[in-house]
Amino acid sequence: MVNIRDLDPSASPLDYYGSELRRLREEAKLKQEDLGGIVFCTGSLIGQIETARKVPTRDFSERIDAALGTGGMFSRLIGLVLRSQLPAWFQAYAEMEVKATYISTFQAQLVYGLLQTPEYARAVLQAGWSDKLDEAVAAWLERQRILSKAQPPLIWVVLDEAVLYRPFGGREVMRAQLDHLLGFADHREVRIQVLPFDAGQHPATVGSFNVLRFASDPDIVYAERYGSADVTANPDTVRDCVHRYDHLQAAALSVEQSAALIARVREERYGDHPEPDGR
Numbered sequence: 660m661v662n663i664r665d666l667d668p669s670a671s672p673l674d675y676y677g678s679e680l681r682r683l684r685e686e687a688k689l690k691q692e693d694l695g696g697i698v699f700c701t702g703s704l705i706g707q708i709e710t711a712r713k714v715p716t717r718d719f720s721e722r723i724d725a726a727l728g729t730g731g732m733f734s735r736l737i738g739l740v741l742r743s744q745l746p747a748w749f750q751a752y753a754e755m756e757v758k759a760t761y762i763s764t765f766q767a768q769l770v771y772g773l774l775q776t777p778e779y780a781r782a783v784l785q786a787g788w789s790d791k792l793d794e795a796v797a798a799w800l801e802r803q804r805i806l807s808k809a810q811p812p813l814i815w816v817v818l819d820e821a822v823l824y825r826p827f828g829g830r831e832v833m834r835a836q837l838d839h840l841l842g843f844a845d846h847r848e849v850r851i852q853v854l855p856f857d858a859g860q861h862p863a864t865v866g867s868f869n870v871l872r873f874a875s876d877p878d879i880v881y882a883e884r885y886g887s888a889d890v891t892a893n894p895d896t897v898r899d900c901v902h903r904y905d906h907l908q909a910a911a912l913s914v915e916q917s918a919a920l921i922a923r924v925r926e927e928r929y930g931d932h933p934e935p936d937g938r
Contacts, residue, residue, distance in 0.1 A: 666711060672740045673711045676733070681709040683727050698722040714744055714794040717801070737801075744791075744798035748887045755879065755890075757805055761872040763815045763904050765854075765863050768825070770836060771816050773803050774843065774851075779836040782828030806848070816851045817907050818917075823853070823924045830929045837925040844918055852911035853920050861910055862903040870900055 668678040684694050684705070691709070692702035698719065707713035715723075720733040742753055756762070756773075764771050769783060777800055784795045805811055826833050843849040854861060868882040877892040880900045891897070912920060 671711070672736065672743045673714060676715060676736055676740050677709045677711040679736075680705070680723065680733070683729060684709075687727055694723075694726065697726045714791070714797065715740065716797060717741075738804070741798040741801040744794050752881050752888060752890060753802060755871055755873075755881075756802065758873055758876075759812045759871040760874050761813045761815075762869060763817075763901075764869040765817045765819075765867055765904060765907050766822060767819045767863065767867045768822065769827070769867075770818065770822060770840070771814075772799060773806060773814060774816065774840060774849070775799075775803075776832070776836050776839050778828055778832045782832055786827065806846075811848045814849045815908075816849070817904070817911050818851065818853050820853050820855050820920070823921060824928065826929075834925060834929040837921050837929065840921055841918060841925070850914050851917055851921075852908060852914060853917040854907060854911045855920070858910045862906045868900055870897065870904060 666674050666678055668675045684691070687694075689697075690702065691705040695702040695705045699722070700719070704713065708715050708719075715733075715737060717734070717737050720737040723729070723733045724731050742750060745753055762773075769775075770779060772780070775783070777796060780799050781792065781796045784799060785792060806814075823837065828836075840851055843851060866882065868880060870878060870880055872878045877894075878897045878901075879890055879892045880897050882889050911917065
């Protein structure tokens with residue numbers, strides 16, 4: 660077992676969170692079991708979080724803040740803790756994503772992460788052999804909090820039609836995911852278009868990419884590859900990707916036509932109707 664006295668609070672956000680939890684619990688003269696009873700969890704879980712062996716959740720953090728009267732410290736810290744659980748190569752992008760005022764993304768394989776349901780995200784991460792799946796899903800979904808900011812970024816998404824047919828998680832998960840996409844119809848900061856199969860050749864054959872714009876910083880382009888990612892603010896690269904994205908938007912269905920296609924695929928492929936074998 661890890662000895663918490665050996666933890667270095669500066670080693671990581673998770674270590675700092677654990678050390679502060681222990682310090683404040685002891686100041687309140689509470690045992691782990693006592694605090695667990697107050698916040699409706701086991702003393703063992705408190706111990707695991709204090710020793711940085713378990714990643715806390717946002718709900719846990721809010722309950723701890725209320726129990727220990729911390730003024731919301733753990734609720735503010737949890738975002739940093741969860742972000743630190745993302746793959747190292749993705750963390751820098753996640754920090755920039757929070758600051759962006761406009762995000763345009765083309766997705767050739769998957770629903771864009773900010774628009775994924777928890778179940779869809781879990782299926783995607785599980786398919787990628789993610790370690791500590793629960794923690795990975797929580798960290799991945801934490802990114803979506805930018806959608807509820809007072810001034811969220813404008814997000815324009817172009818999905819390849821293939822994304823609608825690739826059944827991550829099975830029929831029910833996909834049905835819920837497509838319903839979730841349709842739910843953004845009244846979200847004025849999110850626009851979704853589908854690049855249909857019959858669009859034929861298009862200028863993004865190399866794969867998915869994102870363009871981020873900021874209030875006062877240079878635009879950047881982000882593109883993933885196996886186990887890493889490329890992030891660049893090179894003006895020539897950004898200009899080229901913006902040009903390609905303009906062509907993708909022009910070739911894609913309109914927002915209204917895209918919603919109709921998503922609804923049709925949702926019904927025909929994932930609706931509540933019998934399989935050919937009668938199931």
